[in-house]
Amino acid sequence: MKKNDVLQVSSNEMELVDFRIYKKMPNGKVYEGIYGINVAKVREIIKMPELTELPGGGEYIEGIFDLRGIVVPVVNLAKWMGITVPPLDELHITPRVIITEFNNILIGFIVHEAKRIRRISWKDIEPATFSSGGESLDSSKITGVTRIENNEILLILDLESIVEELGIYTPSINTDIEIEKFDGVVLVLDDSATARKIEKDALKKMGFDVVEANNGEEGLEKLDELYSLYKDSIQDKLKLILSDVEMPKMDGFHFAARVKDDPRFKEIPIVFSSSISDAFSEKRGEEAGGEEYLVKFKSEEFVKKITEVIKSHQKDG
Numbered sequence: 001m002k003k004n005d006v007l008q009v010s011s012n013e014m015e016l017v018d019f020r021i022y023k024k025m026p027n028g029k030v031y032e033g034i035y036g037i038n039v040a041k042v043r044e045i046i047k048m049p050e051l052t053e054l055p056g057g058g059e060y061i062e063g064i065f066d067l068r069g070i071v072v073p074v075v076n077l078a079k080w081m082g083i084t085v086p087p088l089d090e091l092h093i094t095p096r097v098i099i100t101e102f103n104n105i106l107i108g109f110i111v112h113e114a115k116r117i118r119r120i121s122w123k124d125i126e127p128a129t130f131s132s133g134g135e136s137l138d139s140s141k142i143t144g145v146t147r148i149e150n151n152e153i154l155l156i157l158d159l160e161s162i163v164e165e166l167g168i169y170t171p172s173i174n175t176d177i178e179i180e181k182f183d184g185v186v187l188v189l190d191d192s193a194t195a196r197k198i199e200k201d202a203l204k205k206m207g208f209d210v211v212e213a214n215n216g217e218e219g220l221e222k223l224d225e226l227y228s229l230y231k232d233s234i235q236d237k238l239k240l241i242l243s244d245v246e247m248p249k250m251d252g253f254h255f256a257a258r259v260k261d262d263p264r265f266k267e268i269p270i271v272f273s274s275s276i277s278d279a280f281s282e283k284r285g286e287e288a289g290g291e292e293y294l295v296k297f298k299s300e301e302f303v304k305k306i307t308e309v310i311k312s313h314q315k316d317g
Contacts, residue, residue: 004088012216012254014125014246015039016153019111020076022122033083034154035111036118036146038246040276041159043099043106045114049074049127055184058166062312066112073168074108081141088112100159102275104295109159113219115153118154120146125156125248127214129189139239143191156308160275179205180307184239185226188212188254189219190273191247198297199273206306216250219243220258227264239310243290245274245281253288255317260289269309273302 016036023031026205051063051074060080064073078085120222128142135216144156157266163169187210190196200210211226213219219241228236241259243252252272259265271292272285285293292314 003033011097012122013250016120016121016154016156017045017098017114018118018148020089020115021081021083021085021111022086022093022112023078024090030086030091034148034152036154036156037098037100037116037159038111038156038276040175040278040281041100042104043101045096046071046099048097048110057225060162060166065108067099067106070106072106072108074110074164076110076160077157077162078110078112080165085112102160103163104277105169106282107159107168109162118148120252122216122247122254123204123249124314127248128155130267132270143206143246143265175177179206179303182239182310183207185209185211185237186240187219187222187226187238188218188242189214189247189252190244192244195244195273195296199302202299202302203242203306206303215247216243216255216258219234223259223262223265235263237265238265239313240306241265241268241270242306243270243272245272245276245285253284254287256288256290267313269313271306271309273297 013196017039019035019037019214021033021035023033026029041076049065050063054061054064054133055075060075062074062076064071067178093112095112096114097110098114099108125144125146128145141158141161142155143158145273146154148154186203188196188210191214192200195216196212200212203210211222213222224239227234243255245252258271259268259270270290272290273294273296275282275296282293291309294302294305
């Protein structure tokens with residue numbers, strides 16, 4: 001699947017693959033769940049391949065298959081979500097597998113239908129704090145919600161939490177590696193409290209004080225607060241901005257573009273830290289003013305790149 005070059009870093013928009021999961025309700029009716037995943041994480045969408053059972057793979061992994069020489073595990077999303085599925089042949093539905101790539105991992109997710117690509121503004125995506133529409137899905141498994149036509153709700157699933165839960169990927173930063181010490185403040189933006197804690201712990205071991213924000217809008221507010229506190233010394237005190245890319249309200253790219261347009265902060269280096277691991281997003285990060293684009297979480301690379309960026313901005317560097 002090709003990324004749309006028209007999507008600009010200043011647009012504060014994302015493109016989602018709209019897919020459906022059908023649920024059999026207790027009254028016998030069928031509920032159509034509407035879900036989405038960032039196009040930047042989608043490699044391709046294929047028909048259900050012939051799967052090989054993976055011994056010890058757990059109840060959610062349906063099996064594995066060979067995708068042009070790469071072994072890809074396939075997760076049954078409906079099982080992971082605790083959904084009772086109606087007979088799909090009676091609905092004349094042939095399941096599809098969405099092949100995703102994030103955190104430098106290829107993994108497939110079984111969905112019942114892949115409908116379309118939607119372009120949605122991040123400002124229209126709200127953090128998940130509720131469940132509705134017949135679903136009782138834990139909000140911790142959803143990164144955001146947005147309304148579409150007919151006032152229906154589309155849920156953006158936290159696919160990273162699935163691979164963590166399955167033990168395929170465990171985010172952590174090894175702070176036992178050799179770390180050079182610094183001082184000053186780093187602003188960290190991420191809507192994941194887990195990601196913020198991992199990065200905050202690493203940065204504090206590097207000697208920094210850390211200010212946290214949940215999204216780009218809050219990040220701009222934190223910058224104003226820091227400027228009120230430090231004023232003319234902001235360039236000396238605020239050493240770095242570390243930003244996620246996917247965040248409700250305002251994404252990392254749009255946030256960075258806003259920062260670079262503000263004369264108070266335009267010289268502060270920005271580093272992106274994201275689970276999205278495609279070259280297109282890395283290019284967009286560069287266009288937005290980022291000096292590095294890190295894929296979560298590689299201990300040595302995280303410390304190495306942060307150190308390089310900080311030292312390149314030191315007055316005596």
